[in-house]
Amino acid sequence: MSCRGFLCLGLSSTPLFYCSHWGVQATVSWLLSEVFGSQSVSIVAEEDVQALCKSDSAGLLSAVVDAVNECLDEAPNFGLQKPDKHLTTQEVLEAIKRCNSTGGPEGRHWVLDPVDGTLGFVRGNQYAVALALIEDGEIIIGVLGCPNYPMKREWLNYHHHYYQSTSPATNDSWEKGCVMYAKRGSGKAWMQPLLRGNVNFESQYEARLIQVSSVDDPALATFCEPVEKANSNQSFAAGLARSVGLRKQPLRVYSMVKYAAIARGDAEVFMKFARCGYKEKIWDHAAGVVIVQEAGGVVTDAGGKPLDFSRGIYLEGLDRGIIVCCGSTLHEKIVGAVYASWDSSNL
Structure with missing residues:
Protein backbone atom coordinates (compact mmCIF):
# COMPACT_ATOMS: atom_id res chain seq x y z
CA MET A 1 0.00 0.00 0.00
CA SER A 2 1.37 3.42 -0.96
CA CYS A 3 1.83 5.80 2.00
CA ARG A 4 1.57 8.71 -0.39
CA GLY A 5 -1.69 7.59 -1.97
CA PHE A 6 -3.06 6.56 1.39
CA LEU A 7 -2.76 10.08 2.81
CA CYS A 8 -3.62 11.89 -0.41
CA LEU A 9 -6.88 10.00 -0.68
CA GLY A 10 -8.07 11.34 2.65
CA LEU A 11 -7.16 14.86 1.53
CA SER A 12 -8.92 15.00 -1.83
CA SER A 13 -9.93 18.59 -2.42
CA THR A 14 -13.63 18.31 -3.34
CA PRO A 15 -14.98 16.82 -0.11
CA LEU A 16 -12.21 18.20 2.07
CA PHE A 17 -14.33 20.01 4.63
CA TYR A 18 -16.52 17.03 5.47
CA CYS A 19 -13.58 14.63 5.29
CA SER A 20 -12.06 16.43 8.24
CA HIS A 21 -12.05 14.42 11.44
CA TRP A 22 -14.82 11.81 10.99
CA GLY A 23 -14.40 11.51 7.24
CA VAL A 24 -10.66 10.96 7.36
CA GLN A 25 -11.03 8.50 10.24
CA ALA A 26 -13.63 6.50 8.34
CA THR A 27 -11.54 6.50 5.15
CA VAL A 28 -8.31 5.46 6.86
CA SER A 29 -10.07 2.87 9.00
CA TRP A 30 -11.74 1.28 5.97
CA LEU A 31 -8.50 1.19 3.97
CA LEU A 32 -6.50 -0.36 6.81
CA SER A 33 -9.21 -2.92 7.43
CA GLU A 34 -9.27 -3.88 3.76
CA VAL A 35 -5.51 -4.48 3.77
CA PHE A 36 -5.05 -6.11 7.17
CA GLY A 37 -8.54 -7.33 8.09
CA SER A 38 -10.87 -5.50 10.46
CA GLN A 39 -10.17 -7.89 13.34
CA SER A 40 -6.44 -7.17 13.11
CA VAL A 41 -6.63 -3.37 13.06
CA SER A 42 -6.39 -1.37 16.28
CA ILE A 43 -6.66 2.40 15.73
CA VAL A 44 -6.08 5.12 18.31
CA ALA A 45 -7.76 8.30 17.06
CA GLU A 46 -9.11 11.60 18.25
CA GLU A 47 -12.82 11.48 17.39
CA ASP A 48 -15.49 9.05 18.56
CA VAL A 49 -18.76 8.31 16.83
CA GLN A 50 -21.19 9.56 19.47
CA ALA A 51 -21.76 13.04 18.05
CA LEU A 52 -22.67 11.60 14.65
CA CYS A 53 -25.28 9.30 16.19
CA LYS A 54 -27.38 12.07 17.74
CA SER A 55 -30.84 12.68 16.32
CA ASP A 56 -29.98 16.23 15.26
CA SER A 57 -26.83 15.13 13.38
CA ALA A 58 -28.50 13.38 10.46
CA GLY A 59 -27.44 16.05 8.00
CA LEU A 60 -23.83 15.99 9.15
CA LEU A 61 -23.73 12.20 9.05
CA SER A 62 -25.11 12.17 5.52
CA ALA A 63 -22.47 14.69 4.42
CA VAL A 64 -19.70 12.61 6.00
CA VAL A 65 -20.92 9.44 4.27
CA ASP A 66 -21.05 11.24 0.91
CA ALA A 67 -17.58 12.68 1.43
CA VAL A 68 -16.08 9.30 2.36
CA ASN A 69 -17.55 7.68 -0.73
CA GLU A 70 -16.35 10.51 -2.95
CA CYS A 71 -12.85 10.05 -1.55
CA LEU A 72 -12.92 6.30 -2.02
CA ASP A 73 -14.15 6.72 -5.60
CA GLU A 74 -10.78 8.33 -6.32
CA ALA A 75 -8.79 5.44 -4.83
CA PRO A 76 -7.53 4.07 -8.18
CA ASN A 77 -5.91 7.46 -8.89
CA PHE A 78 -3.65 6.81 -5.93
CA GLY A 79 -2.82 3.15 -6.49
CA LEU A 80 -5.47 1.87 -4.08
CA GLN A 81 -8.50 -0.38 -4.47
CA LYS A 82 -11.90 1.26 -4.16
CA PRO A 83 -14.99 -0.49 -2.73
CA ASP A 84 -17.13 -2.55 -5.08
CA LYS A 85 -20.01 -0.26 -4.15
CA HIS A 86 -20.52 2.84 -2.04
CA LEU A 87 -20.30 2.35 1.70
CA THR A 88 -23.58 2.55 3.56
CA THR A 89 -24.16 4.83 6.51
CA GLN A 90 -23.78 1.87 8.85
CA GLU A 91 -20.50 0.83 7.24
CA VAL A 92 -19.10 4.35 7.65
CA LEU A 93 -20.16 4.40 11.30
CA GLU A 94 -18.59 0.99 11.86
CA ALA A 95 -15.33 2.23 10.32
CA ILE A 96 -15.28 5.20 12.71
CA LYS A 97 -16.15 2.97 15.68
CA ARG A 98 -13.05 0.88 15.00
CA CYS A 99 -10.97 3.94 15.97
CA ASN A 100 -11.56 3.31 19.67
CA SER A 101 -8.30 1.73 20.80
CA THR A 102 -6.41 3.19 23.75
CA GLY A 103 -3.04 1.79 22.66
CA GLY A 104 -0.68 0.46 25.29
CA PRO A 105 2.65 -1.33 25.71
CA GLU A 106 1.77 -4.48 23.77
CA GLY A 107 0.56 -5.24 20.27
CA ARG A 108 0.23 -3.23 17.07
CA HIS A 109 -1.68 0.05 17.13
CA TRP A 110 -2.23 2.62 14.39
CA VAL A 111 -2.29 6.18 15.73
CA LEU A 112 -4.27 8.68 13.66
CA ASP A 113 -4.82 12.40 13.88
CA PRO A 114 -7.35 13.03 11.11
CA VAL A 115 -6.88 16.81 11.03
CA ASP A 116 -4.05 18.08 13.18
CA GLY A 117 -4.28 21.85 13.42
CA THR A 118 -8.01 22.47 13.08
CA LEU A 119 -7.65 26.25 13.16
CA GLY A 120 -4.98 26.09 10.48
CA PHE A 121 -7.34 23.96 8.40
CA VAL A 122 -10.27 26.36 8.85
CA ARG A 123 -8.11 29.40 8.08
CA GLY A 124 -6.57 27.86 4.98
CA ASN A 125 -3.18 27.68 6.68
CA GLN A 126 -1.00 24.77 7.78
CA TYR A 127 -2.52 21.49 8.98
CA ALA A 128 -1.67 17.82 8.67
CA VAL A 129 -3.12 14.33 8.49
CA ALA A 130 -0.87 12.16 10.65
CA LEU A 131 -0.65 8.38 10.79
CA ALA A 132 1.81 6.28 12.77
CA LEU A 133 2.22 2.58 13.49
CA ILE A 134 3.26 1.62 17.02
CA GLU A 135 4.35 -1.91 17.87
CA ASP A 136 4.92 -2.88 21.51
CA GLY A 137 5.17 0.77 22.48
CA GLU A 138 7.68 1.81 19.80
CA ILE A 139 6.90 3.92 16.74
CA ILE A 140 7.66 1.90 13.61
CA ILE A 141 6.24 4.02 10.77
CA GLY A 142 5.20 7.66 10.51
CA VAL A 143 3.39 9.47 7.67
CA LEU A 144 2.51 13.18 7.51
CA GLY A 145 0.27 14.60 4.81
CA CYS A 146 0.72 18.39 4.72
CA PRO A 147 -1.67 19.84 2.09
CA ASN A 148 -0.55 23.48 2.38
CA TYR A 149 3.14 22.95 3.04
CA PRO A 150 5.07 23.86 -0.13
CA MET A 151 7.55 21.50 -1.69
CA LYS A 152 9.99 24.34 -2.23
CA ARG A 153 11.47 26.07 0.80
CA GLU A 154 11.58 29.51 -0.86
CA TRP A 155 7.77 29.64 -0.78
CA LEU A 156 7.59 28.87 2.93
CA ASN A 157 7.22 32.41 4.26
CA TYR A 158 4.33 33.33 1.98
CA HIS A 159 0.75 32.56 2.84
CA HIS A 160 -0.36 29.83 0.47
CA HIS A 161 -3.31 31.86 -0.94
CA TYR A 162 -0.80 34.51 -2.01
CA TYR A 163 1.80 32.27 -3.56
CA GLN A 164 -0.85 30.08 -5.18
CA SER A 165 -2.13 33.09 -7.09
CA THR A 166 1.29 34.55 -7.94
CA SER A 167 3.53 31.54 -8.50
CA PRO A 168 4.16 30.05 -11.93
CA ALA A 169 1.74 27.32 -12.96
CA THR A 170 4.37 24.80 -14.02
CA ASN A 171 4.95 21.72 -11.89
CA ASP A 172 8.71 22.25 -12.02
CA SER A 173 8.47 25.55 -10.15
CA TRP A 174 5.51 25.02 -7.88
CA GLU A 175 4.10 22.23 -5.76
CA LYS A 176 1.77 23.07 -2.90
CA GLY A 177 1.46 20.20 -0.50
CA CYS A 178 3.67 17.26 0.37
CA VAL A 179 3.72 13.89 2.09
CA MET A 180 6.61 12.89 4.36
CA TYR A 181 7.22 9.42 5.73
CA ALA A 182 9.82 7.29 7.47
CA LYS A 183 10.39 3.81 8.89
CA ARG A 184 12.15 3.23 12.20
CA GLY A 185 15.75 2.14 11.81
CA SER A 186 16.04 2.96 8.11
CA GLY A 187 18.06 6.14 8.65
CA LYS A 188 16.02 7.72 5.88
CA ALA A 189 13.02 10.03 5.63
CA TRP A 190 11.25 10.79 2.38
CA MET A 191 9.11 13.53 0.84
CA GLN A 192 6.85 13.48 -2.21
CA PRO A 193 4.43 15.96 -3.75
CA LEU A 194 0.83 15.66 -2.64
CA LEU A 195 -1.19 14.19 -5.49
CA ARG A 196 -4.30 16.13 -6.45
CA GLY A 197 -7.24 15.57 -8.74
CA ASN A 198 -7.41 13.08 -11.59
CA VAL A 199 -3.76 12.15 -12.06
CA ASN A 200 -1.77 9.25 -13.39
CA PHE A 201 -0.42 7.63 -10.24
CA GLU A 202 2.57 6.09 -11.98
CA SER A 203 3.67 9.37 -13.58
CA GLN A 204 4.17 11.39 -10.41
CA TYR A 205 7.52 12.57 -9.16
CA GLU A 206 9.67 10.10 -7.31
CA ALA A 207 10.25 10.54 -3.60
CA ARG A 208 13.34 12.40 -2.48
CA LEU A 209 15.29 12.07 0.72
CA ILE A 210 14.99 14.81 3.30
CA GLN A 211 17.49 15.64 6.00
CA VAL A 212 17.61 17.95 8.98
CA SER A 213 19.63 21.16 8.88
CA SER A 214 23.35 21.09 9.72
CA VAL A 215 23.13 24.39 11.62
CA ASP A 216 24.43 24.08 15.18
CA ASP A 217 24.95 27.77 16.00
Whole structure:
Protein backbone atom coordinates (compact mmCIF):
# COMPACT_ATOMS: atom_id res chain seq x y z
CA MET A 1 0.00 0.00 0.00
CA SER A 2 1.37 3.42 -0.96
CA CYS A 3 1.83 5.80 2.00
CA ARG A 4 1.57 8.71 -0.39
CA GLY A 5 -1.69 7.59 -1.97
CA PHE A 6 -3.06 6.56 1.39
CA LEU A 7 -2.76 10.08 2.81
CA CYS A 8 -3.62 11.89 -0.41
CA LEU A 9 -6.88 10.00 -0.68
CA GLY A 10 -8.07 11.34 2.65
CA LEU A 11 -7.16 14.86 1.53
CA SER A 12 -8.92 15.00 -1.83
CA SER A 13 -9.93 18.59 -2.42
CA THR A 14 -13.63 18.31 -3.34
CA PRO A 15 -14.98 16.82 -0.11
CA LEU A 16 -12.21 18.20 2.07
CA PHE A 17 -14.33 20.01 4.63
CA TYR A 18 -16.52 17.03 5.47
CA CYS A 19 -13.58 14.63 5.29
CA SER A 20 -12.06 16.43 8.24
CA HIS A 21 -12.05 14.42 11.44
CA TRP A 22 -14.82 11.81 10.99
CA GLY A 23 -14.40 11.51 7.24
CA VAL A 24 -10.66 10.96 7.36
CA GLN A 25 -11.03 8.50 10.24
CA ALA A 26 -13.63 6.50 8.34
CA THR A 27 -11.54 6.50 5.15
CA VAL A 28 -8.31 5.46 6.86
CA SER A 29 -10.07 2.87 9.00
CA TRP A 30 -11.74 1.28 5.97
CA LEU A 31 -8.50 1.19 3.97
CA LEU A 32 -6.50 -0.36 6.81
CA SER A 33 -9.21 -2.92 7.43
CA GLU A 34 -9.27 -3.88 3.76
CA VAL A 35 -5.51 -4.48 3.77
CA PHE A 36 -5.05 -6.11 7.17
CA GLY A 37 -8.54 -7.33 8.09
CA SER A 38 -10.87 -5.50 10.46
CA GLN A 39 -10.17 -7.89 13.34
CA SER A 40 -6.44 -7.17 13.11
CA VAL A 41 -6.63 -3.37 13.06
CA SER A 42 -6.39 -1.37 16.28
CA ILE A 43 -6.66 2.40 15.73
CA VAL A 44 -6.08 5.12 18.31
CA ALA A 45 -7.76 8.30 17.06
CA GLU A 46 -9.11 11.60 18.25
CA GLU A 47 -12.82 11.48 17.39
CA ASP A 48 -15.49 9.05 18.56
CA VAL A 49 -18.76 8.31 16.83
CA GLN A 50 -21.19 9.56 19.47
CA ALA A 51 -21.76 13.04 18.05
CA LEU A 52 -22.67 11.60 14.65
CA CYS A 53 -25.28 9.30 16.19
CA LYS A 54 -27.38 12.07 17.74
CA SER A 55 -30.84 12.68 16.32
CA ASP A 56 -29.98 16.23 15.26
CA SER A 57 -26.83 15.13 13.38
CA ALA A 58 -28.50 13.38 10.46
CA GLY A 59 -27.44 16.05 8.00
CA LEU A 60 -23.83 15.99 9.15
CA LEU A 61 -23.73 12.20 9.05
CA SER A 62 -25.11 12.17 5.52
CA ALA A 63 -22.47 14.69 4.42
CA VAL A 64 -19.70 12.61 6.00
CA VAL A 65 -20.92 9.44 4.27
CA ASP A 66 -21.05 11.24 0.91
CA ALA A 67 -17.58 12.68 1.43
CA VAL A 68 -16.08 9.30 2.36
CA ASN A 69 -17.55 7.68 -0.73
CA GLU A 70 -16.35 10.51 -2.95
CA CYS A 71 -12.85 10.05 -1.55
CA LEU A 72 -12.92 6.30 -2.02
CA ASP A 73 -14.15 6.72 -5.60
CA GLU A 74 -10.78 8.33 -6.32
CA ALA A 75 -8.79 5.44 -4.83
CA PRO A 76 -7.53 4.07 -8.18
CA ASN A 77 -5.91 7.46 -8.89
CA PHE A 78 -3.65 6.81 -5.93
CA GLY A 79 -2.82 3.15 -6.49
CA LEU A 80 -5.47 1.87 -4.08
CA GLN A 81 -8.50 -0.38 -4.47
CA LYS A 82 -11.90 1.26 -4.16
CA PRO A 83 -14.99 -0.49 -2.73
CA ASP A 84 -17.13 -2.55 -5.08
CA LYS A 85 -20.01 -0.26 -4.15
CA HIS A 86 -20.52 2.84 -2.04
CA LEU A 87 -20.30 2.35 1.70
CA THR A 88 -23.58 2.55 3.56
CA THR A 89 -24.16 4.83 6.51
CA GLN A 90 -23.78 1.87 8.85
CA GLU A 91 -20.50 0.83 7.24
CA VAL A 92 -19.10 4.35 7.65
CA LEU A 93 -20.16 4.40 11.30
CA GLU A 94 -18.59 0.99 11.86
CA ALA A 95 -15.33 2.23 10.32
CA ILE A 96 -15.28 5.20 12.71
CA LYS A 97 -16.15 2.97 15.68
CA ARG A 98 -13.05 0.88 15.00
CA CYS A 99 -10.97 3.94 15.97
CA ASN A 100 -11.56 3.31 19.67
CA SER A 101 -8.30 1.73 20.80
CA THR A 102 -6.41 3.19 23.75
CA GLY A 103 -3.04 1.79 22.66
CA GLY A 104 -0.68 0.46 25.29
CA PRO A 105 2.65 -1.33 25.71
CA GLU A 106 1.77 -4.48 23.77
CA GLY A 107 0.56 -5.24 20.27
CA ARG A 108 0.23 -3.23 17.07
CA HIS A 109 -1.68 0.05 17.13
CA TRP A 110 -2.23 2.62 14.39
CA VAL A 111 -2.29 6.18 15.73
CA LEU A 112 -4.27 8.68 13.66
CA ASP A 113 -4.82 12.40 13.88
CA PRO A 114 -7.35 13.03 11.11
CA VAL A 115 -6.88 16.81 11.03
CA ASP A 116 -4.05 18.08 13.18
CA GLY A 117 -4.28 21.85 13.42
CA THR A 118 -8.01 22.47 13.08
CA LEU A 119 -7.65 26.25 13.16
CA GLY A 120 -4.98 26.09 10.48
CA PHE A 121 -7.34 23.96 8.40
CA VAL A 122 -10.27 26.36 8.85
CA ARG A 123 -8.11 29.40 8.08
CA GLY A 124 -6.57 27.86 4.98
CA ASN A 125 -3.18 27.68 6.68
CA GLN A 126 -1.00 24.77 7.78
CA TYR A 127 -2.52 21.49 8.98
CA ALA A 128 -1.67 17.82 8.67
CA VAL A 129 -3.12 14.33 8.49
CA ALA A 130 -0.87 12.16 10.65
CA LEU A 131 -0.65 8.38 10.79
CA ALA A 132 1.81 6.28 12.77
CA LEU A 133 2.22 2.58 13.49
CA ILE A 134 3.26 1.62 17.02
CA GLU A 135 4.35 -1.91 17.87
CA ASP A 136 4.92 -2.88 21.51
CA GLY A 137 5.17 0.77 22.48
CA GLU A 138 7.68 1.81 19.80
CA ILE A 139 6.90 3.92 16.74
CA ILE A 140 7.66 1.90 13.61
CA ILE A 141 6.24 4.02 10.77
CA GLY A 142 5.20 7.66 10.51
CA VAL A 143 3.39 9.47 7.67
CA LEU A 144 2.51 13.18 7.51
CA GLY A 145 0.27 14.60 4.81
CA CYS A 146 0.72 18.39 4.72
CA PRO A 147 -1.67 19.84 2.09
CA ASN A 148 -0.55 23.48 2.38
CA TYR A 149 3.14 22.95 3.04
CA PRO A 150 5.07 23.86 -0.13
CA MET A 151 7.55 21.50 -1.69
CA LYS A 152 9.99 24.34 -2.23
CA ARG A 153 11.47 26.07 0.80
CA GLU A 154 11.58 29.51 -0.86
CA TRP A 155 7.77 29.64 -0.78
CA LEU A 156 7.59 28.87 2.93
CA ASN A 157 7.22 32.41 4.26
CA TYR A 158 4.33 33.33 1.98
CA HIS A 159 0.75 32.56 2.84
CA HIS A 160 -0.36 29.83 0.47
CA HIS A 161 -3.31 31.86 -0.94
CA TYR A 162 -0.80 34.51 -2.01
CA TYR A 163 1.80 32.27 -3.56
CA GLN A 164 -0.85 30.08 -5.18
CA SER A 165 -2.13 33.09 -7.09
CA THR A 166 1.29 34.55 -7.94
CA SER A 167 3.53 31.54 -8.50
CA PRO A 168 4.16 30.05 -11.93
CA ALA A 169 1.74 27.32 -12.96
CA THR A 170 4.37 24.80 -14.02
CA ASN A 171 4.95 21.72 -11.89
CA ASP A 172 8.71 22.25 -12.02
CA SER A 173 8.47 25.55 -10.15
CA TRP A 174 5.51 25.02 -7.88
CA GLU A 175 4.10 22.23 -5.76
CA LYS A 176 1.77 23.07 -2.90
CA GLY A 177 1.46 20.20 -0.50
CA CYS A 178 3.67 17.26 0.37
CA VAL A 179 3.72 13.89 2.09
CA MET A 180 6.61 12.89 4.36
CA TYR A 181 7.22 9.42 5.73
CA ALA A 182 9.82 7.29 7.47
CA LYS A 183 10.39 3.81 8.89
CA ARG A 184 12.15 3.23 12.20
CA GLY A 185 15.75 2.14 11.81
CA SER A 186 16.04 2.96 8.11
CA GLY A 187 18.06 6.14 8.65
CA LYS A 188 16.02 7.72 5.88
CA ALA A 189 13.02 10.03 5.63
CA TRP A 190 11.25 10.79 2.38
CA MET A 191 9.11 13.53 0.84
CA GLN A 192 6.85 13.48 -2.21
CA PRO A 193 4.43 15.96 -3.75
CA LEU A 194 0.83 15.66 -2.64
CA LEU A 195 -1.19 14.19 -5.49
CA ARG A 196 -4.30 16.13 -6.45
CA GLY A 197 -7.24 15.57 -8.74
CA ASN A 198 -7.41 13.08 -11.59
CA VAL A 199 -3.76 12.15 -12.06
CA ASN A 200 -1.77 9.25 -13.39
CA PHE A 201 -0.42 7.63 -10.24
CA GLU A 202 2.57 6.09 -11.98
CA SER A 203 3.67 9.37 -13.58
CA GLN A 204 4.17 11.39 -10.41
CA TYR A 205 7.52 12.57 -9.16
CA GLU A 206 9.67 10.10 -7.31
CA ALA A 207 10.25 10.54 -3.60
CA ARG A 208 13.34 12.40 -2.48
CA LEU A 209 15.29 12.07 0.72
CA ILE A 210 14.99 14.81 3.30
CA GLN A 211 17.49 15.64 6.00
CA VAL A 212 17.61 17.95 8.98
CA SER A 213 19.63 21.16 8.88
CA SER A 214 23.35 21.09 9.72
CA VAL A 215 23.13 24.39 11.62
CA ASP A 216 24.43 24.08 15.18
CA ASP A 217 24.95 27.77 16.00
CA PRO A 218 21.93 29.06 17.98
CA ALA A 219 22.33 32.51 16.43
CA LEU A 220 21.68 31.02 12.98
CA ALA A 221 18.91 28.63 14.02
CA THR A 222 15.20 29.07 13.31
CA PHE A 223 12.87 28.27 16.19
CA CYS A 224 9.38 26.79 15.61
CA GLU A 225 6.58 27.23 18.10
CA PRO A 226 2.79 26.71 18.16
CA VAL A 227 0.57 29.51 16.84
CA GLU A 228 -2.01 29.13 19.57
CA LYS A 229 -1.19 30.00 23.17
CA ALA A 230 -4.02 28.01 24.77
CA ASN A 231 -2.04 24.85 25.55
CA SER A 232 1.56 26.07 25.47
CA ASN A 233 3.64 28.52 27.45
CA GLN A 234 5.17 30.69 24.76
CA SER A 235 6.65 33.18 27.21
CA PHE A 236 8.77 30.49 28.87
CA ALA A 237 9.85 29.11 25.50
CA ALA A 238 10.75 32.63 24.33
CA GLY A 239 12.85 33.23 27.42
CA LEU A 240 14.57 29.91 26.95
CA ALA A 241 15.26 30.74 23.30
CA ARG A 242 16.94 34.01 24.31
CA SER A 243 19.00 32.28 26.99
CA VAL A 244 20.56 29.86 24.49
CA GLY A 245 21.14 32.55 21.86
CA LEU A 246 18.26 31.93 19.42
CA ARG A 247 17.94 35.32 17.78
CA LYS A 248 15.75 34.78 14.73
CA GLN A 249 12.05 35.56 14.70
CA PRO A 250 10.11 32.40 15.68
CA LEU A 251 8.40 30.47 12.90
CA ARG A 252 4.88 29.98 14.25
CA VAL A 253 3.23 27.02 12.58
CA TYR A 254 -0.02 25.17 13.19
CA SER A 255 -0.01 21.42 13.74
CA MET A 256 2.60 18.72 13.26
CA VAL A 257 3.91 20.67 10.28
CA LYS A 258 6.47 21.91 12.83
CA TYR A 259 7.97 18.41 12.78
CA ALA A 260 7.96 18.53 8.97
CA ALA A 261 9.83 21.84 9.07
CA ILE A 262 12.56 20.34 11.27
CA ALA A 263 12.77 17.12 9.25
CA ARG A 264 13.51 18.78 5.94
CA GLY A 265 15.74 21.55 7.30
CA ASP A 266 13.42 24.56 7.16
CA ALA A 267 13.90 25.11 10.90
CA GLU A 268 16.27 23.81 13.54
CA VAL A 269 14.39 23.88 16.86
CA PHE A 270 10.85 23.18 18.07
CA MET A 271 10.00 23.50 21.74
CA LYS A 272 6.67 23.05 23.45
CA PHE A 273 6.03 23.49 27.15
CA ALA A 274 2.44 22.68 28.05
CA ARG A 275 0.51 24.77 30.52
CA CYS A 276 -0.34 23.21 33.86
CA GLY A 277 -3.05 20.56 33.52
CA TYR A 278 -2.64 19.93 29.80
CA LYS A 279 -1.57 16.43 28.79
CA GLU A 280 0.03 15.77 25.41
CA LYS A 281 -1.70 13.13 23.26
CA ILE A 282 0.26 10.56 21.31
CA TRP A 283 -1.52 11.33 18.02
CA ASP A 284 -0.15 14.91 18.12
CA HIS A 285 3.46 13.70 18.01
CA ALA A 286 3.96 10.06 16.98
CA ALA A 287 4.25 10.44 13.20
CA GLY A 288 6.38 13.57 13.43
CA VAL A 289 8.79 12.07 15.95
CA VAL A 290 9.91 9.13 13.82
CA ILE A 291 10.19 11.28 10.67
CA VAL A 292 12.47 13.80 12.42
CA GLN A 293 14.58 11.06 14.00
CA GLU A 294 15.10 9.17 10.74
CA ALA A 295 15.95 12.48 9.02
CA GLY A 296 18.79 12.85 11.54
CA GLY A 297 17.16 14.92 14.27
CA VAL A 298 16.75 14.50 18.02
CA VAL A 299 13.42 14.36 19.91
CA THR A 300 13.13 14.06 23.69
CA ASP A 301 11.26 15.53 26.59
CA ALA A 302 12.81 18.57 28.30
CA GLY A 303 14.80 16.30 30.58
CA GLY A 304 16.48 14.60 27.64
CA LYS A 305 14.49 11.33 27.84
CA PRO A 306 12.81 9.66 24.85
CA LEU A 307 9.06 10.20 24.56
CA ASP A 308 7.07 7.21 25.83
CA PHE A 309 4.29 6.07 23.46
CA SER A 310 3.54 2.86 25.36
CA ARG A 311 1.22 4.18 28.07
CA GLY A 312 -2.08 4.82 26.31
CA ILE A 313 -3.38 7.92 24.57
CA TYR A 314 -1.29 10.36 26.62
CA LEU A 315 2.46 10.92 26.79
CA GLU A 316 2.60 9.97 30.45
CA GLY A 317 5.72 10.78 32.44
CA LEU A 318 6.63 13.70 30.19
CA ASP A 319 9.32 15.80 31.84
CA ARG A 320 8.24 19.44 31.54
CA GLY A 321 7.96 19.67 27.77
CA ILE A 322 9.10 18.49 24.35
CA ILE A 323 12.31 19.50 22.56
CA VAL A 324 12.93 18.76 18.88
CA CYS A 325 16.27 19.71 17.32
CA CYS A 326 18.16 19.17 14.10
CA GLY A 327 21.14 17.80 16.00
CA SER A 328 22.69 16.96 19.34
CA THR A 329 24.64 20.22 19.76
CA LEU A 330 21.57 22.45 19.84
CA HIS A 331 19.62 19.83 21.77
CA GLU A 332 22.19 19.64 24.57
CA LYS A 333 22.28 23.44 24.88
CA ILE A 334 18.50 23.68 25.19
CA VAL A 335 18.18 20.84 27.69
CA GLY A 336 20.93 22.46 29.73
CA ALA A 337 19.11 25.80 29.60
CA VAL A 338 15.91 24.15 30.81
CA TYR A 339 17.69 22.78 33.87
CA ALA A 340 19.32 26.16 34.50
CA SER A 341 16.18 28.28 34.23
CA TRP A 342 13.23 26.04 35.05
CA ASP A 343 10.63 27.48 37.40
CA SER A 344 7.43 25.50 37.75
CA SER A 345 5.51 28.70 38.44
CA ASN A 346 6.04 29.61 34.79
CA LEU A 347 3.63 26.89 33.68
